[in-house]
Amino acid sequence: MxxxxxxxxxxxxxxxxxxxxxxxxxxxxxxxxxxxxxxTEWRVLFHLGLYGRMTASEIGMRSKMHKTKISRAVSALEDRRFLTRERDTGDRRQEYLELTNAGRAAYDDLREVARKHDAVLVATLSDEEEQTLRTVLRRLAKMDPA
Amino acid sequence: MxxxxxxxxxxxxxxxxxxxxxxxxxxxxxxxxxxxxxxTEWRVLFHLGLYGRMTASEIGMRSKMHKTKISRAVSALEDRRFLTRERDTGDRRQEYLELTNAGRAAYDDLREVARKHDAVLVATLSDEEEQTLRTVLRRLAKMDPA
DNA sequence: CGTTAATGGTTGATTTTGTAACCAACAAGC
DNA sequence: GCTTGTTGGTTACAAAATCAACCATTAACG
Known part of the structure; x- marks a missing residue:
């Protein structure tokens, strides 16, 4: 009140x-x-960069992004020649996505930027604060406590 | 690497x-x-409900929302008769926004929902975790440490 | 004063997202 | 093997966010 x-x-x-x-x-x-x-595009890029070749729906499960967002991000990345699609010969509905060399270069570059950026943020926190923050955020985000 | x-x-x-x-x-x-x-609309509603009569740009400074979002949210809330505008007689560019009774009723209702929702989230945290989380988030959000 | 710049706010065009419907391939059950 | 249902993914259309240009009013300053 x-x-x-x-x-x-x-x-x-x-x-x-x-x-x-x-x-x-x-x-x-x-x-x-x-x-x-x-x-959405850097997220898809990072999923493929970090965890390797996978299908769109695997990205969906990991990231909780809606499949239309993923579909469009994949198209955009494909147009830029950052990834290739390969249809599964067993189940021809799904296709495996994989970064090209150009895609991997972009990923490597952005991952370094991200890492440094994270370091800057973390520098404003004490060790316990960082520890607690990460733990709690994972819980709130309902992410696997990797 | x-x-x-x-x-x-x-x-x-x-x-x-x-x-x-x-x-x-x-x-x-x-x-x-x-x-x-x-x-954007509940945010504007909450700003007026919590802090009282103010102008659109004051809401902008507090919330960091872009002014076009605020402008449109204010129009929507006005259409629903949740707020009224009154032009400042001194500086006729700005107008003061204020909740109507209906607006205040909606705000009161939603604030209770928000409070309860917050309590549910907080229930998953220990006291120190909650304390640390709030402190750290304010710092990251660059909010006034109210 | 008169010009120029800044401020408060709105509008229109474009971009991005969200929602639903959709297609093609496969699976299950009969 | 033919319905019926499910899954992986795309597309069309509506809703919303972004960006730039815009008015009206006030401030700054010669």
Whole structure:
């Protein structure tokens, strides 16, 4: 009832969103300006770069992105010759996606940017803060506690 | 270089975004289904509900939303008779926005939903975890440490 | 004053996302 | 082997976010 005991800064979904947006600004500029990529596109690129050849629906399960977003991101990356598709001879509905050399180069570059960017963010935190933050975020994101 | 020492689950902007999205799902359903609101709209509503009468650009400074989003959200809320505009007689460029009774009722309702939703999220955390999380998120979000 | 710049806010065009319907390939059960 | 249902993926259309240009008003300053 009292404005004091609830405000936007105290509402976790809002706070998380603000932190997410603020913290991704600098990385966004890189993949946007340097590669003209969208958020969905670098995500697909990273999935293939990190975990190797896989199908679109595997990316969907890991990332929880909707399949239409993935479909479009894959097309865009294919147009830029960052990945190739290969239809499964057993089950001809699905196709395996794999980075080309150009795709891998872009991934390697962006992964380094991401790593450095993460380091900058982490530098504002103490060790316990970082530890707790990562643990808690994984829980909230309902991610596998890898 | 080694895939092991960098993955998406370890990249803070990605992790923050996943947590933000997952944690806001249930609240989103309420403001969408119950009031047909957009994210921008409940945010404007909450700003006015929490902090009272203010101009669009004040909302912009507090929320970091772009002014076109705010402009459209304000129009939508006005159409639903959730707020009124009053032009400043001193500086006739700006106008003060204020919730109507209907707007306040919607705000009161949603604030209760938000509070309860927050409580559910917090219930998955220990006291220290919650404390650390809030502190750190405010820092990352570059919000005033209210 | 009169020109130029800045501010508060809106609008229109374009881009991106979300939703639903869809197609092709396969699976299950009879 | 023919329905019926499911899965992997795409496409068309509607909703929303972004970006640039725009008005109206006020401020700055010669």
């Amino acid at each position: 009292n404005p004091e005991d609830f405000d936007l800064g105290g509402f976790l979904p809002y706070l998380l969103n603000q932190a997410a947006e603020e913290s991704s600004l600098s990385f966004q500029r890189v993949y946007k300006d340097r590669y003209g990529m969208l958020r | 080694n895939p092991e020492d960098f993955d998406l689950g370890g990249f803070l902007p990605y992790l923050l975004n996943q947590a933000a999205e997952e944690s806001s799902l249930s609240f989103q359903r309420v403001y969408k289904d119950r009031y047909g609101m957009l994210r």
